[in-house]
Amino acid sequence: xxxxxxxxxxxxxxxxxxxxxxxxxxxxxxxxxxxxxxxxxxxxxxxxxxxxxxxxxxxxxxxxxxxxxxxxxxxxxxxxxxxxxxxxxxxxxxxxx
Numbered sequence: 001x002x003x004x005x006x007x008x009x010x011x012x013x014x015x016x017x018x019x020x021x022x023x024x025x026x027x028x029x030x031x032x033x034x035x036x037x038x039x040x041x042x043x044x045x046x047x048x049x050x051x052x053x054x055x056x057x058x059x060x061x062x063x064x065x066x067x068x069x070x071x072x073x074x075x076x077x078x079x080x081x082x083x084x085x086x087x088x089x090x091x092x093x094x095x096x097x
């Protein structure tokens with residue numbers, strides 16, 4: 001039966017390294033599978049962070065424009081909230097897709 005075992009497994013150092021790698025890969029609290037899932041989750045969160053930072057930047061520029069320019073404030077109010085002057089009528093057209 002000992003003749004069927006490869007020579008490199010008979011070496012106690014190689015056997016110890018093999019057992020250690022198996023333990024790290026599957027049984028440890030911070031195994032490689034968990035580390036991979038953490039890494040993918042981190043990448044996803046970083047892309048979301050970049051997206052939200054871009055959104056914050058555009059919102060800040062819009063806010064800056066709205067506070068400094070009264071014509072852009074009027075345009076924003078008319079487009080987003082359908083506000084009108086006292087003597088105007090508003091017609092809203094929607095397209096069916």
